Amino acid sequence: MIGRRRDKASRLDSLRQRQRLPEPAAASDEHLINDMTAPPEPPIALTPEVACSPDTDPEILWHIAWHVPELRRWLVANPQASPELLEYVSQAGGPGVRRALEILLASIEED
Secondary structure, three states, X not given: OHHHHHHHHHXXXXXXXXXXXXXXXXXXXXXXXHHHHOOOOOOOOOOHHHHHOOOOOHHHXXXXXXXXXXXXXXXXXXXXXXXXXXXXXXXXXXOOHHHXXXXXXXXXXXX
């Protein structure tokens, strides 16, 4: 076990010398190196709640619009959906998109 640790340490030193890895950080910056080796967060489950949540990142909304046609109708209900996104959704179509847009436009006319 101790031999493995030395092997790993010598490989890390070798990579640092070749400038493939950053130099060891100061104690206060140690968390930066740990973050680089941490596993990524699990992917977001794309659901109707994610599609219509105003807290959802615009990049995720666009991903839904491009790749998940069955959730496009829920993008119409998102108050943070940009006009460009709604235009794309209206032209791309999908299950229930036309009806969702009709409801949105009717609600705008009532105001």
